[in-house]
Amino acid sequence: KLTEHGIIVSTIELVPEVFYAATRNAAYVGIVLCLLAVGLVGPLAFVGAGAGALMAFKMTGFNNDPKIKVLPFLSELRYMIDAEFEEPAFENGISLV
Template identity: 50%
Template sequence: MHDKENELELERELHELPIIYQWEIIRCDFGNTLRWVISIGLPFFGYSFLLLLIQDMDAAPVLFLIGLIMIFVIRYLFLSDNQYCYFLTQKGIHFTIEQVIPEIAYKVMRGFAWFGVAVSFLAVTIIGPMAFVGAGACALLSFKMTGFESKISKSYILFSDEYTLFDIRKEDTFAIISHPYDLYASYEWLFYFPNDREEIKKNLLSVFRKSRYIEINHPKEIDNYGPFESSENLSINNANS
């Protein structure tokens, strides 16, 4: 087992060691068509309901503009593509996750954000106190969106001695699970493009001291192979199908 001090030392070494292999992938859990349906549908139904509630057609143009802003907020902030960059070393993997947002979207969103601030306050004067909930929330969000930019998060996986590498074929994803389970929180999803699969697999298995390689179709099948305890039956530097 390990202690926290040892883990911190391994993390420091992880970022200092030479990179053995690296790959990247852009993906999202939702299809592009579905993301636009959600982005358009939520504001449409939300502000249609608000318009029916206040029953004032003079508010329709204002609500339409607010809804238009929300379409782009949902699509490019909450449902954006993510770019994963993985860096494999002898001690583990460090990686970054960044939202993939077109440069034009930054400019459009910042412009809409400032416009949204003005529209939100205008809505209060036209609709009256009933607008404080919707327009007030939109104003706060618009203020936040004036500094709109992609977010980059960083994380890492520390390698232990034994691993099972699951290849989830239908999802183009590797899942690596340490033995014992959750050592260094090493239970991670590694995404890949199909053309890179064999090369990534080869390099991953080359750095595991003890390993198993198992192909499955769905993440739920992983539970069938537990518990993931230390075992002397795993082949050293070898992948067993």
């Protein structure tokens, strides 16, 4: 979006929300499987399953959040990106400070 103060670029991937939900659910299943492997095999199971468990914990928060980049025409202009504004000046909660 071209504004009088600069350029605001926001990108979002057009992937269905079902994909993100399936990835989060698979991560929860992976966590349970890794913990079962530790219970059955012992702590040595974390040699192989530890990386899977750590990655599964990271994948539980997998979302499709928009990526916003602000390119002001003047470097001294400051933008604030926040969704809590009463009435944001621009889309995606961006306001000129």
